[in-house]
Amino acid sequence: MKDGIAHTLRTLQHGERRLARDLVAVAERHAEEHEVHHVATDLADWSREHAERLADLAADEGVRLDADTPGPTPGKAPHGLLILRDLSALHLAATENSLYWEMLAQAARASRDERLLELVSACHPQTLRQMRWSDTLIKQLSPQLLTSL
Numbered sequence: 001m002k003d004g005i006a007h008t009l010r011t012l013q014h015g016e017r018r019l020a021r022d023l024v025a026v027a028e029r030h031a032e033e034h035e036v037h038h039v040a041t042d043l044a045d046w047s048r049e050h051a052e053r054l055a056d057l058a059a060d061e062g063v064r065l066d067a068d069t070p071g072p073t074p075g076k077a078p079h080g081l082l083i084l085r086d087l088s089a090l091h092l093a094a095t096e097n098s099l100y101w102e103m104l105a106q107a108a109r110a111s112r113d114e115r116l117l118e119l120v121s122a123c124h125p126q127t128l129r130q131m132r133w134s135d136t137l138i139k140q141l142s143p144q145l146l147t148s149l
Helices: 003-029 034-060 079-111 114-148
Strands: none
Touching (some): 003 034
């Protein structure tokens, strides 16, 4: 298995385990909100299953993904993967911003705040463009970078 793919499997498995822990924490913190509690618990199960399936696939390819160790250190990523890590971080940041723009849009509509709605209408499309840009670059670069290491 190529080093780039193995590194990405490790990173993804670590991310899935972290997401599962975060989902469980949210479910516990908001146990009184039944939908949040139950859906977050179910989604945590999915992430745990994803982590197990990643480990199984890696093991079949002779790569060990140790569930007890922390995820890969970003600085230790092969040089070619650093751009993918950076683009992923940009994409996640833009995605988070997009969610907040959407929340503001909903609040603006509910309160009939035209100034806020104008602001959201002007800015949110640019954030969506940032998401598309980073997503497109990740799709273009990942095949070559992950299979060449």
